[in-house]
Amino acid sequence: MHGISGRRLLLTDEAIAQAALDAGIGGAYAYPGTPSTEILEYIQQAPEARERGVHRLWSVNEKTALEEGLGHSYAGRRALVAMKHVGLNVAADPFVNAAITGVNGGLVLVVADDPSMHSSQNEQDSRFYAGFAGIPLLEPATQQEAYEMTRAAFDWSEQWKIPILIRIVTRLAHSRADVVTTPPIEPVRLELPQDPRQFVLLPANARRNYERLLDQQAVFQAHSEASPYNVRTGGRRRDRGVIAAGIAYNYLMEAFTDTGECPWPVLAIREYPLPAAAIARLAADVDSLLILEEGAPLIESRLRGLLPGGKPIHGRMDGTLPRSGELTPDGVSAALGLGRPKPAPVPTVVRPRPPMLCAGCPHADTYRFLKEFMADHPAGRVFADIGCYTLGALPPFEAISSCVDMGASITMAKGAADAGLTPAIAVIGDSTFTHSGLTGLLDAVMENTSMTVLILDNETTGMTGCQTSPATGRLERIIAGLGVDAAHLRVVIPLSKNHDKNLQVLREEAAYPGISVIISRRVCLQAVPKG
């Protein structure tokens, strides 16, 4: 659904991507991760990206993506960088430091949070990161607003010479609606940075830049107070005021769809730092406050502070709303004290249906020989990682003992091996290996740790929809380059006819008292590379 300008049906991810193209970006960098993946997927396929020569890349990980975006900005071009929330942990170092260097060409970072952990290992709230680094954050409530905010963010980023963070959440990222786009501008090309010290964070320069960043806080604050995204609406009742951040506003207004007006005063918040004066004015006008925000109680905890006193505040911290998980229209209705029709229960015949490996998936064949091997080694453990193969935790395999963060299979296996656990086996996918496994393997090579790394190479990034995997075609050379002994770098093909042979290879390598790597290679059944 690409086009020139006008009205079209777009996911929020796609609306952001289209806005970045229309804002004249020169480059887009991302590492896939639900629910952010469709941003770069859209740009990969957009005809105007091709026509305008927009550089677009599935980077090796989120840190490299953000640094590439920063370099693009240095060179005077606009860059979009996208990732899921936990990706920002990986990119935290360049993220915090890019606030100190500032930018040249506009740099917009989109982070997609996943409250309720639909496809993630935690539900961390990226709004904390923006405050931590001291940069402005935008939190759209609709697809249309996501488009408009992304366009504005590039202008503000250049005006303030600061990266801008856009935070979306699963329900918005993956919801489609009609979006009206505005005419694109020409790709932006600026001079190189005038100040030779801007990007050189020697302590003396960093201190100077940091003072500048601190001075800018007042500018960001004033902008937020006057922002069209932080608006006061609502009715005349004074027994309560509502603060509704991001998409929480939609759930609030859902309760008043018929009239289109909430009877209580509402302060919508979609730009941060928090508009403190607007919040204070609302608080002065009402008897109590209800705070609706998706993710962690960031606003609520700020308003409560540490000391008792002040007007009653309700939200996630006093049980008015659940402390964890995403908001729902029903949960918000209940928090408002509004009645809702009682839902029928789920019939008892309905059973959970968790995801599973595709029939014929190469990972299943790998788990079969791995499981047989582990049955003979009850003191051993399998440290796994994140990808389709994490489903090896569920029946029928139940073969893995850990899945923590990308790359942690190898490093946890190493730490456990150092503590005497044997056999220590790491299981990691090819994309996860290049994302964060290389460095850990080098640790193991350094000490020739007694452990075996199984790389499940399906030649793609399967779980997120088959993006190109940086390891494809060069995996053996990468591993050899890290210093793994060629005699202990083995390649097997996970097919049932090879079961006994593969089991034998695993037995041999697990018995070797040093670092060994087995590549188990067969292409993913869904692999139709998307770019």
Added chain:
Amino acid sequence: MHYDLIIAGVGGQGILSIATVIGRAAVHQGLHLKQSEVHGMAQRGGAVSSHFRLSDGTIFSDLIPLASSDLILSMEPMEALRYRPWLKPEGWLVTNSVPIPSIADYPDPVRLQAALAEMPHRIVVDAVGLARAEKSPRSVNMAVLGAASPCMPFPEAVWEEAIREQFSRKGAEVVEANIRVFQAGRNEALRSADTPKKT
């Protein structure tokens, strides 16, 4: 006018293309829509659903509140029942009858039938059989959509147009096959006595 539906199924059953066809029909009718999709891990053979909201006014929430959906449209019978809390008392449940028993504790057919029979407004069609009879076994989702179409606020001609658009890139034969399967599903539903005669 507001109309909410939940599209349900198992990852890989083509619920997104049902959603796209409904989206095209909505655009033809000049309606606003919000359509949530499931991406990521759950697509690997897990339970998937899409909340679909249509209106001639503003749509606020991307999610449908409980007990307020007008329709559950499901590619699989047990999955249809999973979303019962969202259905309003006068809402319709339309489902393919053919189970995907991919889990060890899948309910036995008798209990599943009994649970479906408790739904006051339901249309259960053998969408697999209908698609096969039209020699288009990949169009099961269009049979279910056809069966649900009399419940939805679109005139018949709009559906055909939407299906044409959806499949035009795949050639005239595919387009016609999908329209035939859609019609077969629709006729099947219209034959059941208590079908709403909205359109």
